[in-house]
Each structure stands twice: as C-alpha cells, then as structure tokens.
Amino acid sequence: MVKMPKPDEEVLAKRDYLIRKLRELVDNPDSVIAEKAGLRAFECDGLSAYRQLPMVAVLPETKEEIAEILKFCKSEKVNVVPRGAGTSLSGGALPLADGVLLGLGKFSRILEVDYDNRCAVVQPGVTNLAITDAVKQDGFYYAPDPSSQIACTIGGNIAENSGGVHCLKYGLTTNNVLGVEMVTMDGDIIRLGGKHLDADGYDLMGVVTGSEGLLGVITEVTVRLLKSPECVSAQLIGFPSSEEAGECVGRIIGAGIIPAGMEMMDRYAIHAAEEFCHAGYPLDVEALLIVELDGPEVEIAHNNELIAQIAGECGATVIKQSQSDEERMTFWAGRKAAFPAVGRISPDYMCMDGTIPRSQLPRVLARMNELSKHYGLRVANVFHAGDGNLHPLILFDANIPGELEKCEQFGADILKLCVEVGGVLTGEHGVGIEKRDLMTEMFSEEDLKQQQRLKCAFDPDGRLNPGKVFPILHRCAELGKMHVHNGELPFPDLPRF
Amino acid sequence: MDKYLVENESQIKEALDWALAGGKSLSLAGNSTKESLGRPIQADAELNLSSLSGIELYEPAELVMQAKAGTRLSDIEAVLKQSGQKLAFQPPDYGPLLGGQEGQGTIGGIFSANLSGSERIKAGAARDHLLGVKGFSGRGEAFQTGSRVMKNVTGYDLCKLVCGSYGTIALCTDLTFKVLPKGEKARTILIFGLAEKKAVEVMRNGLSSRHEVSAAAYLPGKIAAETDIDHVSRAQSSVTALRVEGPGPSAEYRCATLRKEFDAEGPQDELHGHNSEKFWKFTSDVRPFLGQGTIWKVSIPPASSPAYIDKVKQACPGIEYYFDWGGGLVWLKVPEEMENGGETFVRNFPDGGHATLIRGNILLRNTISPFQPQDPVMTLLMEKVRAGFDPKGIFNPGRMYAMSGDV
Numbered sequence: 018m019v020k021m022p023k024p025d026e027e028v029l030a031k032r033d034y035l036i037r038k039l040r041e042l043v044d045n046p047d048s049v050i051a052e053k054a055g056l057r058a059f060e061c062d063g064l065s066a067y068r069q070l071p072m073v074a075v076l077p078e079t080k081e082e083i084a085e086i087l088k089f090c091k092s093e094k095v096n097v098v099p100r101g102a103g104t105s106l107s108g109g110a111l112p113l114a115d116g117v118l119l120g121l122g123k124f125s126r127i128l129e130v131d132y133d134n135r136c137a138v139v140q141p142g143v144t145n146l147a148i149t150d151a152v153k154q155d156g157f158y159y160a161p162d163p164s165s166q167i168a169c170t171i172g173g174n175i176a177e178n179s180g181g182v183h184c185l186k187y188g189l190t191t192n193n194v195l196g197v198e199m200v201t202m203d204g205d206i207i208r209l210g211g212k213h214l215d216a217d218g219y220d221l222m223g224v225v226t227g228s229e230g231l232l233g234v235i236t237e238v239t240v241r242l243l244k245s246p247e248c249v250s251a252q253l254i255g256f257p258s259s260e261e262a263g264e265c266v267g268r269i270i271g272a273g274i275i276p277a278g279m280e281m282m283d284r285y286a287i288h289a290a291e292e293f294c295h296a297g298y299p300l301d302v303e304a305l306l307i308v309e310l311d312g313p314e315v316e317i318a319h320n321n322e323l324i325a326q327i328a329g330e331c332g333a334t335v336i337k338q339s340q341s342d343e344e345r346m347t348f349w350a351g352r353k354a355a356f357p358a359v360g361r362i363s364p365d366y367m368c369m370d371g372t373i374p375r376s377q378l379p380r381v382l383a384r385m386n387e388l389s390k391h392y393g394l395r396v397a398n399v400f401h402a403g404d405g406n407l408h409p410l411i412l413f414d415a416n417i418p419g420e421l422e423k424c425e426q427f428g429a430d431i432l433k434l435c436v437e438v439g440g441v442l443t444g445e446h447g448v449g450i451e452k453r454d455l456m457t458e459m460f461s462e463e464d465l466k467q468q469q470r471l472k473c474a475f476d477p478d479g480r481l482n483p484g485k486v487f488p489i490l491h492r493c494a495e496l497g498k499m500h501v502h503n504g505e506l507p508f509p510d511l512p513r514f
Numbered sequence: 515m516d517k518y519l520v521e522n523e524s525q526i527k528e529a530l531d532w533a534l535a536g537g538k539s540l541s542l543a544g545n546s547t548k549e550s551l552g553r554p555i556q557a558d559a560e561l562n563l564s565s566l567s568g569i570e571l572y573e574p575a576e577l578v579m580q581a582k583a584g585t586r587l588s589d590i591e592a593v594l595k596q597s598g599q600k601l602a603f604q605p606p607d608y609g610p611l612l613g614g615q616e617g618q619g620t621i622g623g624i625f626s627a628n629l630s631g632s633e634r635i636k637a638g639a640a641r642d643h644l645l646g647v648k649g650f651s652g653r654g655e656a657f658q659t660g661s662r663v664m665k666n667v668t669g670y671d672l673c674k675l676v677c678g679s680y681g682t683i684a685l686c687t688d689l690t691f692k693v694l695p696k697g698e699k700a701r702t703i704l705i706f707g708l709a710e711k712k713a714v715e716v717m718r719n720g721l722s723s724r725h726e727v728s729a730a731a732y733l734p735g736k737i738a739a740e741t742d743i744d745h746v747s748r749a750q751s752s753v754t755a756l757r758v759e760g761p762g763p764s765a766e767y768r769c770a771t772l773r774k775e776f777d778a779e780g781p782q783d784e785l786h787g788h789n790s791e792k793f794w795k796f797t798s799d800v801r802p803f804l805g806q807g808t809i810w811k812v813s814i815p816p817a818s819s820p821a822y823i824d825k826v827k828q829a830c831p832g833i834e835y836y837f838d839w840g841g842g843l844v845w846l847k848v849p850e851e852m853e854n855g856g857e858t859f860v861r862n863f864p865d866g867g868h869a870t871l872i873r874g875n876i877l878l879r880n881t882i883s884p885f886q887p888q889d890p891v892m893t894l895l896m897e898k899v900r901a902g903f904d905p906k907g908i909f910n911p912g913r914m915y916a917m918s919g920d921v
C-alpha cells in the first residue's frame with residue numbers, strides 16, 4: 018500500500034480554531050463540514066481501496082471564498098485537496114487527515130453558451146455530460162467523453178486531462194479547452210486563455226491541464242463545442258488472435274482512416290460483457306474490435322468498405338456492421354459496461370491504465386498472461402486500441418488477506434512493462450497516489466525535479482494535494498539551488514563560424 | 515557574437531557548463547529564420563543547433579515521428595508525404611515574410627514558437643501535436659518530458675510549456691510529435707464579395723456545420739488580388755474561403771452541400787488539389803504581407819473580429835488585413851511610420867485576446883512588448899516558471915519578456 022505523508026500534529030491540534038475561522042470565511046456556515054458523518058461522503062474517490070477522512074471539508078460557493086480559503090490555509094500551513102465528483106481512479110482526490118477537502122460541487126452552473134464563438138463557459142462542478150446535454154438540442158456537443166461522464170466534473174477532467182473513447186479523432190481534454198480561471202495558493206484569481214486560440218506568453222493552461230489539482234483550484238472553464246456528426250456507424254470485428262486484431266488497427270490507420278473510436282476487448286472481457294448485457298458479441302474469438310466512424314454517409318460507406326477489406330486480410334472471422342443507431346448503441350453497451358460486468362464476476366477489480374506503442378501489443382499481452390499465472394490473479398483487457406491505451410482489469414478479492422497487495426504488485430508489474438516497451442504509466446487516469454511510487458520507472462531524478470520546479474512556481478510550500486504524483490517531495494529551496502560544474506572551457510572542440 | 519555550431523549532446527553540455535560557470539548567456543538558433551521575432555536579445559554567444567538533424571523514428575501506423583531539433587521542416591514534410599501523412603497543424607513558413615528564404619525552418623523552431631497555419635482551427639495548434647521533448651534545462655541538466663505515445667498523463671505536461679516558449683525554458687535536442695493522414699482530397703469553397711461581418715457569419719456557419727471545415731479565411735479584395743491563383747485574383751472582390759477534405763466522395767459531398775447552403779450569399783467558385791493547397795499556403799505563410807510594414811498576429815474570439823477591425827480601420831486608414839481561423843486570427847499590416855507600430859489600437863480588443871508583433875524593426879521591438887503584455891500577477895508567475903528552469907537566464911535572455919532584474 019502506498020503511504021501518505023504523516024499528518025502534521027500542529028495542524029491537528031488547532032482543528033477547532035481552523036474550523037471556526039473557515040466558517041467565518043464563507044457566507045454560508047453550512048459550507049463547512051466538520052462532523053464525521055458528513056465527512057464520510059468524501060472519504061475516498063474511485064480508488065476505493067484507499068480511505069481517509071479529511072480533517073474538515075469546505076464546499077465554497079464563490080471564487081472569492083476559494084481565494085480567501087486558500088490564502089488562509091497557506092498562512093496556517095494547512096494542506097488542501099480539491100475535489101470534483103470523486104471519480105478519480107488514481108486516488109487524486111483522496112483526502113488528507115490533516116487537510117481541508119475543498120469540494121467544488123456547488124460550482125454547478127453553465128454560465129454561457131456562445132455559439133458564435135463555438136464555446137461554452139461553465140463552472141468546474143458541472144458534469145461532463147451536462148455540457149453536452151445543454152447544447153445537444155442545437156446539434157452541438159463537447160467531445161471528450163470519459164466513461165464516467167454522467168458523474169465526473171469538468172474541473173476534474175481538466176485536472177486529470179481526461180480522455181474518452183472518441184479522443185482518437187477528437188483529442189483529450191487538453192485539446193478541447195480554450196480557457197480556465199483558477200485560484201492560486203496565494204489567493205490570486207488568474208485567467209489562462211479565453212474564447213480565443215493559443216496562449217499569450219507561456220502556455221500555463223497547457224500545464225495546468227493534467228496537473229491533478231497540484232497547481233491551483235480551477236473555478237471556471239471555457240470549452241470548445243463541436244457540431245455533432247451527420248451519421249455514425251460501428252462495426253464489430255472479431256479475430257482469432259489479438260495479434261491479428263492489433264495488425265488490423267495499425268493497417269486501418271496506415272490506410273489514412275482515423276475512426277471516431279477504435280476499441281479492443283480480449284476474450285475474458287468479451288465474455289464478461291456479453292453475459293452482462295447481451296450486446297451480441299461473438300464468443301468464439303480471442304479479440305474483438307469496435308470501430309466507429311462518423312461523418313457523411315458517403316464517407317462512412319467508403320471507409321467501411323476499406324475497413325472490411327483490411328479486416329478480412331488480417332484474418333477477421335466475424336464482421337458485423339451496425340444496421341441502426343440502436344444496434345450501434347448495443348455494440349457500445351457491452352464495451353461501456355465492461356467494468357461493471359467484470360465487477361459482477363469478481364468481488365473486486367482494479368483498473369490499470371498504461372499506454373504502449375501499439376506494435377508492442379502482442380508482447381505486452383503475452384507477458385501479462387505470464388504475470389497473471391505468476392500472481393494467480395485473472396486479468397481482463399479492454400483497450401483504447403487506436404491510441405495504445407490499455408485498461409487491464411485485475412480481478413481479486415480484498416477479503417482474502419494479502420490479495421490487494423498482490424493485485425497492486427501485479428498492476429505495478431504491468432505498468433513497468435508498459436514503460437519498458439516505450440510506453441507510459443498512465444494514459445488518462447492520472448498518477449495520483451496509485452502510480453506515485455512508480456514515477457521513477459519512467460522519469461529520472463532530473464526529469465522529476467524539472468516537474469517539481471514548475472510546482473514550486475505555483476505552490477512553493479506544497480500545500481495543494483501533497484502526497485500525490487511525486488514520490489519524493491523536494492523542498493523548493495533545495496530544488497532552486499544551482500550546481501555549477503567547472504566548465505571553464507572556451508569551446509575547445511566546437512567549430513566556430 | 516561568437517557562433518558555435520554544436521553537433522552532439524556532449525558539446526551542448528560543455529557549452530552550458532561554460533555559460534553557467536562564466537555567467538554567460540546563449541542565444542539558441544536552428545536556421546535563424548525567426549531570429550527577428552520577439553524582443554531583441556543580447557547574448558554572449560549563439561548556440562546553433564542546425565547540425566543536430568535527422569529523423570530518428572517514424573511509424574506511420576502509430577502516427578508518430580521523432581526528429582532532432584535542427585531537422586528541416588521541408589525534409590520532414592517530404593518524408594511524411596511518401597506515406598500520405600502530414601503535420602496536421604500546417605506549420606507555416608515565415609521565412610520570406612521575415613526577409614529570408616523559403617524552406618529553411620526547423621522542427622525545433624516551429625515548436626519553440628508554437629506556430630500553426632490555417633488548418634489550426636480544426637486540427638489544433640503545434641502544441642497539440644507535440645508528444646515528447648528531450649533537451650537541457652538552463653541548469654545544464656539533461657531531461658526529458660512526455661513520451662512517444664498519443665495518450666499520456668504521467669506527470670505535468672511540460673511539452674506544453676516548452677512549446678511556444680521561444681527557447682526560454684529549455685534547449686530542445688529531440689522532439690516527438692503526432693502526425694496524421696493527409697485527407698485524400700481537399701476542396702476549397704470560395705464565396706465572393708462579402709463584407710467582413712457577413713463573411714465572419716458565413717465562416718461561423720461553415721465551422722458550425724457537420725462538414726468538419728478544416729480552414730476558413732477571409733481576404734479583402736485588395737489582398738485577394740495578390741494571390742497567384744486565377745480563380746481568386748480575377749474576381750476583384752473579397753473572398754471568403756472554406757476548406758473541406760476527406761476521401762474523394764466525401765470531400766465532394768461536403769463541398770456540394772456547403773455550396774448549396776451558401777447559395778444565397780454571393781457568387782461562388784471552388785479550388786481543387788494544387789490550387790487549394792496554394793491558397794492555404796498563401797494564408798498560412800502570410801504571403802500577402804511580404805516586403806515592408808509592421809505585422810501583427812491578433813488572436814481574438816472569432817465573433818469579435820468585425821467590430822475589432824472596424825475600430826482598427828478608424829484608427830489607421832492605411833491598414834491592410836485579412837482574417838484566418840474563421841475570424842479568430844486577424845493579420846494586420848500597419849504602415850511602418852505608425853507610432854509604436856499602432857500598438858494602442860492593435861491591442862484594443864472588444865472581447866479579449868492577444869496580439870504578437872511578428873515583424874517589426876529593432877527599434878520598435880525594443881520599445882513595445884512584441885508579446886502580449888501581462889498583468890503584474892501573471893508577469894510574476896511566468897517569470898517564476900521560467901526561472902525555475904533557467905535561473906541564471908542563460909537561454910535567449912529576455913526574448914519573450916524582461917527577466918526579473920532587467921529593465
């Protein structure tokens with residue numbers, strides 16, 4: 018189990034004082050929650066193996082309140098954990114025993130829909146789906162669509178740079194955000210971007226996106242809206258091996274087609290999903306692709322034909338084309354229910370999230386099977402095949418002593434393997450606490466120091482979400498020191514011109 | 515100023531150690547095509563990276579390429595073309611605009627400046643395509659960030675910070691970036707004779723349509739006349755242009771449908787293949803503004819561009835301009851004699867935005883801030899960010915904004 022920083026006794030000792038003061042800082046005294054029963058609601062996020070009650074929770078109503086709270090916490094040396102809907106799968110929103118849990122739930126208004134500039138301005142607690150819901154009657158939508166979109170907030174999406182099944186064609190959160198307003202730990206309210214394109218000065222919005230609540234508290238977001246496509250269609254393509262499915266994915270893209278979504282499931286996931294929601298998946302295949310295309314009918318027909326041909330050449334044994342929107346939704350229902358479906362056949366599961374260069378898929382799957390035998394834990398794979406983002410679901414039973422640890426170990430081995438083949442620890446769920454101690458697998462000491470120096474510019478005391486993302490927190494003073502080497506050589510061997 | 519042509523990483527390390535130990539600063543350059551962009555800098559030596567060149571990895575089926583910073587864009591684009599792929603953000607070539615040659619820009623330069631062409635409106639900016647960077651910090655330490663895969667949220671996305679930092683954050687040696695298939699066919703719809711307001715409305719409707727319009731520009735008559743595309747120049751009127759692409763039947767369908775939708779707006783024409791490509795190179799590379807004059811790149815909410823340009827015209831009757839990005843990008847050419855390059859009216863945005871001086875004489879670049887001035891909070895924050903990576907200011911000192919301690 019990952020260890021959290023030791024709570025600060027001095028802070029705990031003044032808990033009552035802090036609560037009293039926090040109540041003075043907010044307009045509505047009910048915004049401060051100090052009773053155990055009330056705090057339970059925030060005890061964990063989507064990584065539910067980790068639980069911790071916060072010292073106190075505050076649910077502010079205005080950005081000015083947030084600014085005051087952060088300034089106060091900074092001066093009192095109190096840590097702060099921002100929280101949206103708490104669906105993070107990496108423990109990013111896990112509270113701290115000595116920290117203020119800052120819930121953004123009350124920031125739930127859509128402030129403006131601006132079709133002239135094709136954007137919407139929303140508060141951070143608005144759910145991902147609510148944005149699309151607000152504009153769909155006019156034929157628009159917000160593209161990134163994490164499977165948790167009914168629940169997760171846009172603030173959380175920014176913090177995690179969330180993706181979805183359509184990000185192959187439409188990009189991640191970072192590619193669909195135009196502006197954010199944010200409160201820094203100093204209590205400054207700053208605006209990065211707006212309704213225009215590109216950063217003026219450094220692209221701080223770019224680094225804030227995906228910063229897991231460590232740089233500031235997001236208080237407003239401007240997102241890009243897109244027009245919904247004319248038609249959408251999906252194909253189910255089954256293969257006798259995942260190698261062949263992987264080959265097919267590469268050749269589709271190589272042929273110049275970027276599908277709206279391209280998902281893969283392995284045998285175990287296919288069976289679990291089919292049993293759970295009868296999506297009509299073939300059960301005699303080792304790998305199944307769902308390839309979704311959108312655009313005008315002529316384009317879909319043209320590309321579908323090409324895809325069917327490629328699939329055939331790659332050894333597909335089943336090709337099924339959705340005949341209606343209803344059928345297409347059924348194809349997806351299985352994929353989207355893969356997590357709960359696996360949840361039904363196993364008391365617990367842990368969802369991993371590495372990305373690999375796609376050509377490495379056979380190697381990674383083979384190794385994963387070996388690891389599965391080694392640990393005696395089963396694994397089901399769902400996979401954003403288009404961009405190489407793997408979601409192995411490791412099945413375990415937390416009631417069996419030692420099994421959670423074994424599962425974590427297995428997960429860590431999978432992620433190390435992803436890095437070993439040229440990939441990364443996390444494609445969309447974030448580092449949080451879950452992968453914190455694996456960061457050194459991917460980054461050198463110096464790489465990590467560079468990242469922490471960015472943190473120092475925003476939050477030098479490390480008050481925001483400490484214990485997350487970085488395995489070792491260097492003090493900013495230490496990070497700031499320069500080590501100058503001798504370097505007195507006036508370029509003896511450099512050519513001059 | 516001495517110039518050093520570095521050929522490998524150990525030479526770079528030597529140079530950085532030398533600079534750090536001796537309190538020297540370095541200007542970083544590829545082929546120096548964008549040297550005149552930004553604040554004039556005084557560095558003790560130039561570190562020229564143009565010899566660090568070559569494509570190190572290219573996997574078309576994984577949509578990824580890695581190249582050394584000094585690799586010429588023209589070389590990269592030639593290789594991509596062989597596999598039917600492209601850099602989707604359409605990197606512009608400002609060479610001729612800034613008084614140099616065509617085809618000299620490097621991949622390091624384009625990402626350092628985060629420059630994108632007309633297709634940025636749909637495909638995203640250069641920064642949206644940068645996946646990984648290897649290089650050195652101003653502490654002389656080698657580091658890397660990002661990776662070679664498309665989807666990665668491991669740690670802060672420092673690629674975004676490096677991109678557009680004009681070499682003031684890090685020295686990049688290798689860049690890994692996303693590449694995309696080139697649409698099989700492209701069609702550009704031309705609508706003639708619209709005034710700005712109507713043109714922006716038409717572009718908005720195009721961009722809000724289901725046809726995945728990938729570029730949208732408006733050229734006033736005077737500028738349209740300067741293209742060397744007959745269909746455009748002979749019309750002797752303003753041109754509103756919208757680009758669609760896809761497999762043959764799809765591009766044709768999208769084009770035909772959009773043309774029908776815009777039937778009532780005015781006379782139309784369309785550009786195919788080579789001419790379409792030429793048109794968007796003309797707008798992306800800012801070809802209308804070769805020669806003299808102060809040039810501004812103005813990024814504003816697209817719907818605000820008609821009101822913006824009205825005010826600019828009032829303040830400066832001699833102004834030349836055109837719109838790209840559906841109105842979200844306004845290119846301005848201000849007569850050279852205009853005081854302070856017209857900064858006061860150029861930076862007067864009705865609904866937010868920012869303006870960058872792309873071409874201005876050295877006096878002007880020393881007088882006004884070529885990059886959008888920041889309020890005190892943002893100035894301090896950005897300077898803290900920069901100083902974290904390069905505390906002694908050895909890289910391109912003051913190229914974007916004055917460093918703390920400077921005037």
Ligand SMILES: Cc1cc2nc3c(=O)[nH]c(=O)nc-3n(C[C@H](O)[C@H](O)[C@H](O)COP(=O)(O)OP(=O)(O)OC[C@H]3O[C@@H](n4cnc5c(N)ncnc54)[C@H](O)[C@@H]3O)c2cc1C
Binds near residue numbers: 099104
């Ligand atoms: C069933 C399920 C399916 C999922 N599917 C996907 C998927 O397909 N793709 C994907 O990318 N993710 C997925 N996730 C993960 C999760 O939904 C996303 O990471 C989501 O963006 C988190 O949003 P949230 O509002 O729940 O944030 P939280 O969990 O509350 O917080 C996440 C992080 O963001 C920070 N944070 C939250 N709000 C703010 C703010 N306003 N300012 C600053 N920091 C803030 C927190 O401190 C924390 O570090 C899934 C999760 C579940 C449970």
